[in-house]
Amino acid sequence: MCSTCGCETGEAVIEGGSSDHARLHAACMPHSHAHDDPVGHSSARILRIEQDILAKNDAYAAHNRRALAERGIFALNLVSAPGAGKTALLVQTIRALGAGCPICVVEGDQQTSNDAERIRATGARAVQINTGKGCHLDAHMVGHALAQLDPPRHGILMIENVGNLVCPAAFDLGEAHKVVLLSVTEGEDKPLKYPDMFRRASLMLLSKIDLLPHLDFDLRCCIDNARRTNPDLNVIGISARSGEGMAEWFAWIGKGAQLARAAGGAQAPAAPLAEWSVHA
Amino acid sequence: MHEMALAEEVLQIVQDTARREGLRRVHALWLEIGQLSSVEPEALRFCFDAVARDSIAAGARLEIVAAPGKAWCEACAEHVALAALGEACPRCGGYRLRVTGGTQMRVRELEAE
Ligand SMILES: Nc1nc2c(ncn2[C@@H]2O[C@H](COP(=O)(O)OP(=O)(O)O)[C@@H](O)[C@H]2O)c(=O)[nH]1
Ligand SMILES: [Mg+2]
Ligand SMILES: [Zn+2]
Ligand SMILES: [Zn+2]
Numbered sequence: 001m002c003s004t005c006g007c008e009t010g011e012a013v014i015e016g017g018s019s020d021h022a023r024l025h026a027a028c029m030p031h032s033h034a035h036d037d038p039v040g041h042s043s044a045r046i047l048r049i050e051q052d053i054l055a056k057n058d059a060y061a062a063h064n065r066r067a068l069a070e071r072g073i074f075a076l077n078l079v080s081a082p083g084a085g086k087t088a089l090l091v092q093t094i095r096a097l098g099a100g101c102p103i104c105v106v107e108g109d110q111q112t113s114n115d116a117e118r119i120r121a122t123g124a125r126a127v128q129i130n131t132g133k134g135c136h137l138d139a140h141m142v143g144h145a146l147a148q149l150d151p152p153r154h155g156i157l158m159i160e161n162v163g164n165l166v167c168p169a170a171f172d173l174g175e176a177h178k179v180v181l182l183s184v185t186e187g188e189d190k191p192l193k194y195p196d197m198f199r200r201a202s203l204m205l206l207s208k209i210d211l212l213p214h215l216d217f218d219l220r221c222c223i224d225n226a227r228r229t230n231p232d233l234n235v236i237g238i239s240a241r242s243g244e245g246m247a248e249w250f251a252w253i254g255k256g257a258q259l260a261r262a263a264g265g266a267q268a269p270a271a272p273l274a275e276w277s278v279h280a
Numbered sequence: 281m282h283e284m285a286l287a288e289e290v291l292q293i294v295q296d297t298a299r300r301e302g303l304r305r306v307h308a309l310w311l312e313i314g315q316l317s318s319v320e321p322e323a324l325r326f327c328f329d330a331v332a333r334d335s336i337a338a339g340a341r342l343e344i345v346a347a348p349g350k351a352w353c354e355a356c357a358e359h360v361a362l363a364a365l366g367e368a369c370p371r372c373g374g375y376r377l378r379v380t381g382g383t384q385m386r387v388r389e390l391e392a393e
Contacts, residue, residue, distance in 0.1 A: 053385040195365035196318040
């Protein structure tokens, strides 16, 4: 839990963000304090709650989505099992597209800022979130990371989630799409074992296809498995190493980025843009 | 792991409610968990017991009500029951299904004083 306000940062640490976090919270958290116990209130009663378990996260996510949309930023949430090649893919993507369109990255890992450093080595801006014991990013952490990054209008935001095919599925971050990576060194049945993640993704990237000649991975079977839970899933086979399939991936990003820019307005906005991070 | 994250969110909702309503003790809570939500009720119960141990909801009874999975089958043009994600339409055996129910995860009620 965030020590400043009791909000749900968990144990997450946002690189370079502690003082900013404190400042944000001082301004935005009117705590409701417990009142004295009402007298003669000893009997149990039933309270209707009727609230989604993830309602708080969803409110932060909606805010992130709005702040991104107003700026015409195309945001993707990259998810996979550990080691499927998310960071390698991002590095190659920035090298290819970064000159034409600013790409900012939010990196999520339990520990280390290695991946953010790999991204920064390309010249792109990146903020690392360390989730500690937490096994997924949540929308509140991402809001604070966005306040750090302040990604420019009409750019692209890539969020590399913690390597995990379970928990990140349920936590909306405010992205336009989830992109799930599955490397061909994993099993064809991963989409059946983790159907929720594949159901929520718009695109599946079958990664490391340069290794196919050495494996007996059945691409067709894997795609069929994924489309069992998500009949409309787009699929692209890619290799960050050989470059195969990357043009198709770039085209997919380009289309989304163009739509986001058009919707976000090419002109300077009339009203001030929404703050990056608020506490709903 | 998934259930641990959710249990923490449930506890947060309980604590927010307790602060707002001036509750001193939570005896029981009712959750509605969809059959297609990928939540294991027993794991959630275990995790909630653990995270609530030193809280206002320590030892509270967790009642989990299951909500059935439902999907729209394009081939049948009909709503069908779906027991798990990735399963075929029970009528036609096809997979062109769109989930329409059973993914919810809600806190419905508390019994407290
Ligand atoms: N052969 C091959 N290896 C790759 C490819 N992409 C990533 N890797 C390797 O897979 C390992 C994990 O990659 P990384 O990008 O760190 O995965 P992440 O955990 O998903 O971010 C590293 O050793 C990479 O060099 C690829 O396209 N082909
Ligand atoms: Mg990585
Ligand atoms: Zn906070
Ligand atoms: Zn059918």
